[in-house]
Amino acid sequence: MTSAPHTGTTRVATLPAPDGDGEIVLLSDGRVSAIEVQESGEPLVALDASFGPAGALVRAEVARRLQHAQELLPDGLRLEVVEGHRHPADQQRIIDTYAREVLAEHPGVDASELEVLTSRFVSPIAVAPHVAGAATDLTLVDENGPLDMGTPIDATPEQSGGRCYFGSPDITPEARALREVLAHALGAAGMVNYPTEWWHWSYGDRYWALVTGAPAAVYGPVEAP
Secondary structure, eight states: OOBOOEETTEEOOEEEOTTSSSEEEOTTSHHHHTSOBOOOOOOEEEOOGGGOTTOOEEEHHHHHHHHHHHHHSOTTOEEEEEEOOOOHHHHHHHHHHHHHHHHHHSTTOOHHHHHHHHTTTSOOGGGOTTTTTOEEEEEEEETTEEOOOSSOTTOOHHHHTTTTSTTOSSSOHHHHHHHHHHHHHHHHTTOEEOTTOTTEEESSSHHHHHHHTOSSBSOOOOOOO
C-alpha cells in the first residue's frame, strides 16, 4: 500500500518494492517536485521509423540515447516506442480517467491519498516526464512483432494485479528475462525506469535527477511545435 506522510512541507509518497527489497519513490513524492529544473532549451525531435510507426516526439538527447540503447540490444530485437511527448491536456485526461478507477477500487480515500495512488500510473502534470519530452513508453519487438513482457503497455496496477511493476515476481521467466534485456540496454544508455511501469523510461526529467543524483533536471514542461 502507498504511504503519504508529511515531513515538514515535503510529502513522502512511496510503496514497497514488489520483490521486498526497499521501496519505490512515486512521482507525487515531494522530493521529485523539489528538484530544480535548469531547462536546456533542447528541441523536440520525431523518432524515425526504426523505433516503430508512432513517430513519437522526444528531446534530441533522449533520441540519441534511445539509438544507443537500440545498438546494445541482442541481434533480432529492437525497441518500439509507442509514446513520447504528451500535451498537458492529454496528461490531465489520463489523470482524471485513472483517478476514477482508483476511487472505484478505494472508496473513501482523501484527495491527498488519491493523488498518491494515481501517481503509481500517471504523473502529476507539474513533474510529468512525458510533458517534458523526457520520457518514452516502449517495448521490445522482433521480426514477428511485440514480445510478451508480462503485461501490455499501459496496464494499470489494478488491471494487471501489480504485474506492471518492473520488479513484479508474478510474471513468467521469459518475460522477466526480456525486461532485464530492456533494462540493460536502456540503463547503459543513461535512462531510468519508473518502477511501477516496466515500459516507462526517461532521461533529463526531475525523476531521472532524483534517481541518478544529478544536481538538477535539464528538461521541464515543453510545448510541441
